[in-house]
Amino acid sequence: MKPLSFSLIFIAALGAQASTRDCASASSPTESALSELLRSNYRAATTIEEIPQPIRTALFSLIKYDARLANPTERFNPTDYVDSRFPRRRFIAAGGTASSWFVYYEHGGRAYTRRVVVFTVKAGAAECRCAGRVDTDARGFSDLQDELRRGLVTCNPCDPSGHF
Numbered sequence: 001m002k003p004l005s006f007s008l009i010f011i012a013a014l015g016a017q018a019s020t021r022d023c024a025s026a027s028s029p030t031e032s033a034l035s036e037l038l039r040s041n042y043r044a045a046t047t048i049e050e051i052p053q054p055i056r057t058a059l060f061s062l063i064k065y066d067a068r069l070a071n072p073t074e075r076f077n078p079t080d081y082v083d084s085r086f087p088r089r090r091f092i093a094a095g096g097t098a099s100s101w102f103v104y105y106e107h108g109g110r111a112y113t114r115r116v117v118v119f120t121v122k123a124g125a126a127e128c129r130c131a132g133r134v135d136t137d138a139r140g141f142s143d144l145q146d147e148l149r150r151g152l153v154t155c156n157p158c159d160p161s162g163h164f
Helices: 002-019 029-039 053-062 141-149
Strands: 043-045 089-096 100-107 113-122 125-134
Touching: 029 100, 029 113, 029 125, 029 141, 053 100, 053 113, 053 125, 089 113, 089 141, 100 125
Parallel strands: none
Antiparallel strands: 043 089, 089 100, 100 113, 113 125
């Protein structure tokens, strides 16, 4: 039994390693944006209202339908059964430095997902650097960092026509 367990763990580790690039040695701008989440000392935001206005404006401009975000303890629509009184997205965590911010949230619908968006801040304006999907149930910033180390966070260049 032990050899089988070791083999499965080894294969799983190889699969995770092969599916993503090492964010610590990031070579593309999107990988660099995610790798900053491992290195930076972010100031945490625990509610949407604590996220600076330029970041909120940039995020909401990317969201095409129902650009509302519920706070962590508030009700939202996690499935495709929609009650229009509640948003389709719920804030999980956010944090930032003077030059970079991330927002991590869950997105309900037919395909429930968790998403992270990383922004660059220059002269008081925010620009989307990277948008990704988190493939596990990371419940906060430290969990998000753990999943990033394990290769369970995808990162893509921000595409305004994409799904946020």
